[in-house]
Amino acid sequence: MQIINFTPITALIGGILIGFAVFLFFIFNGRFAGISTIASNVFFEKSKKIDNFLFLLGLVIGPIIYSLFFLEIESEITDSLFIISIGGLLVGLGTRIGNGCTSGHGICGISRFSIRSIVATISFILTGIITVFFLGV
Amino acid sequence: MTKIISLISGFIFGLGLTISGMVNPEKVLGFLNIFGAWDPSLIFVMVGAIGVFSPLFFVFKSRSFSISGEAINLSTNTKVDKNLLLGAGIFGIGWGLVGLCPGPAISSLSFLKTEVFVFVIFMFLGFYLGNQIVKKFN
Numbered sequence: 084m085q086i087i088n089f090t091p092i093t094a095l096i097g098g099i100l101i102g103f104a105v106f107l108f109f110i111f112n113g114r115f116a117g118i119s120t121i122a123s124n125v126f127f128e129k130s131k132k133i134d135n136f137l138f139l140l141g142l143v144i145g146p147i148i149y150s151l152f153f154l155e156i157e158s159e160i161t162d163s164l165f166i167i168s169i170g171g172l173l174v175g176l177g178t179r180i181g182n183g184c185t186s187g188h189g190i191c192g193i194s195r196f197s198i199r200s201i202v203a204t205i206s207f208i209l210t211g212i213i214t215v216f217f218l219g220v
Numbered sequence: 221m222t223k224i225i226s227l228i229s230g231f232i233f234g235l236g237l238t239i240s241g242m243v244n245p246e247k248v249l250g251f252l253n254i255f256g257a258w259d260p261s262l263i264f265v266m267v268g269a270i271g272v273f274s275p276l277f278f279v280f281k282s283r284s285f286s287i288s289g290e291a292i293n294l295s296t297n298t299k300v301d302k303n304l305l306l307g308a309g310i311f312g313i314g315w316g317l318v319g320l321c322p323g324p325a326i327s328s329l330s331f332l333k334t335e336v337f338v339f340v341i342f343m344f345l346g347f348y349l350g351n352q353i354v355k356k357f358n
Contacts, residue, residue, distance in 0.1 A: 087257040088250055090241055094261040097240020098268020104232035105273045111225040113286030113293075116233065118323040123347040134222050138230035139326050145234020146243060146330045156238055158328060159246035160335045166317055171325075171339040173314025175346020178322060180354060181307020185321040186233075188308070189266060194274035195281070195294075202300045207312030208252070214316025215252040 105190060108138070117187020118142070119178035177207070221288040234327045240265045243327050245319025252316050303354065314346075 108116040112134065125135045150156055161167060178184040181203055183192065188207075192200020241247045242265060250259030286292055315321050320328065320339055328336045 084255070085257050086260065088247065088259045088261070090261050091264045094240045094264035095268045097236040097238070097242065098265035098270075099272050100232055100236030100239065100268075101265065102269035102272025104229045104236060105269065106276045107225060107232065108229040109273075109277065109286070109292075110280055111287045112222045112229075113288070113290035116229060118233075118321075118326065119347070122322055122326060122344070123351065126344065127348060127351050131222075134226040137223055137227040138233075141227045141230020141232075142234040142237075142323060142326045143330045144231050145236075146238040146327050148231070149235055149238045156243060156331070157241065157247075158244045158331055158333075160320070160328075160333065160339075161245070161318060162335065164335065164338055167335050167339045168342045170314045170318035170320070171342030172346045172349075173310050173317070174321060174325070174339075175314075175343035175348075176350045176353075177307045177309070177311025177314060177346070179307065179347050179350025181304050181309075181311055184311060184323070185315075186323050190269045190273065193266075194270045194277050196274075197295075198298055199300055199304055203304055203308040206305055206308035207315060210309045210312030211252040211316035212254050214313045215249055216255055219249055219253060219316060 101186075101190065102194075105186075105194075109191075115187060115191040117183050117191055119175075119184040120182075120187055123175075123179060181207075222290065225288065233323065236265075236269075237324050237327050240268075243324045243331075245324075248319040248321075248324070249316070252319075303357075307350070 105116045108114055121135045121138050125132060146156055188200040188203040193204060237243050247259060251262035283292055325340050325343060
């Protein structure tokens with residue numbers, strides 16, 4: 084194994100901000116910031132539509148404000164629209180069937196020691212690793 | 221009040237994703253490339269987020285209402301079932317194909333790239349189909 088592009092400090096700072104955001108949403112709004120659920124509910128659930136939409140709007144504004152004050156944001160994505168379509172579809176499908184994603188299970192769930200979320204997180208990291216091993220980079 | 225908090229929470233979350241580099245699919249795929257050239261940064265994002273939220277959660281978890289008066293309903297479902305494993309497994313495959321999960325996908329809309337818009341449209345199609353499947357089989 085070879086380690087590359089490792090950025091522990093910015094990763095930790097970003098993580099702390101995410102944890103703080105999740106706490107705000109919990110203590111003020113009484114909800115867990117699981118993004119797949121929030122995003123799906125904007126379209127497919129009647130209650131809290133505006134709250135959910137505003138959360139997503141905040142997510143979009145985050146990088147915009149960052150880029151106004153700091154360096155350029157690096158982001159490299161595959162240019163194969165076929166892979167992107169399949170990937171997007173599987174991410175949407177899987178997070179609804181499994182009831183959560185990296186934020187809902189990986190952060191909110193693990194923080195409260197939920198067995199379901201710990202199992203889910205191990206599962207999606209494993210299939211992610213297997214996918215990259217056979218098809219990726 | 222819940223509206224302004226939703227916006228602020230989303231904003232701070234998006235800032236965190238940006239600073240940590242998680243809006244870069246290449247970096248996320250680097251984390252999943254554990255048998256190749258590995259980038260362990262994502263672990264530190266998780267540790268930072270859980271390290272902040274977990275202790276605060278346990279301090280405040282006995283509250284029945286949030287500060288804005290919303291009921292706090294903690295899920296009581298503890299069963300690891302087929303749906304959980306199947307769904308998480310499918311999600312991981314999509315995550316490994318592109319390197320985007322729902323949060324970074326939404327945040328990345330700000331870059332105005334066709335690829336990200338296509339990903340998000342198909343992700344919402346997946347949400348719709350997933351919701352239908354869960355409704356049908358439960």
